[in-house]
Amino acid sequence: MSDDCLFCRIVAGEIPATVVHETKTTLAFRDIAPQAPVHVVLVPKLHEPHAVALAERAPGELTDLFVAAGEVAVAEGIADSGFRLLFNTGADAGQTVFHAHLHLLGGKPLGPLA
Numbered sequence: 583m584s585d586d587c588l589f590c591r592i593v594a595g596e597i598p599a600t601v602v603h604e605t606k607t608t609l610a611f612r613d614i615a616p617q618a619p620v621h622v623v624l625v626p627k628l629h630e631p632h633a634v635a636l637a638e639r640a641p642g643e644l645t646d647l648f649v650a651a652g653e654v655a656v657a658e659g660i661a662d663s664g665f666r667l668l669f670n671t672g673a674d675a676g677q678t679v680f681h682a683h684l685h686l687l688g689g690k691p692l693g694p695l696a
């Protein structure tokens with residue numbers, strides 16, 4: 583855990599979040615500023631700044647994020663209509679929280695990226 587990391591503090595229960603799914607390695611909660619009708623953030627409980635660092639250190643935990651995303655998509659009723667999974671990696675991508683996280687977006691046609 584990193585004491586000054588927002589998502590580590592959510593994982594630790596120090597900051598409230600609307601949790602929709604939890605496994606041994608992963609926590610999924612609703613984004614505070616949703617960009618789609620369904621917008622869930624999936625985070626590894628392990629602190630790494632971005633997805634590539636996570637892949638290098640703990641590839642299984644990266645896979646766990648995708649498996650959890652599929653389970654959340656089913657629970658949210660968007661598994662069949664479709665959804666977007668994305669990682670923002672670094673400042674130019676708009677990453678604001680430097681704890682790796684997978685965005686799950688759906689619930690409407692999302693249109694093209696950017």
Ligand code: 5GP
Pocket residue numbers: 588599600611612613614615616623669670676677678679680
């Ligand atoms: P990024 O821009 O780093 O890819 O994504 C960070 C996401 O975290 C943003 O979509 C932002 O709305 C969300 N976020 C920031 N602070 C909080 C918070 O305190 N709680 C929750 N649930 N989401 C947050």
Ligand code: ZN
Pocket residue numbers: 583584587588589590591628629630680681
């Ligand atoms: Zn963290």
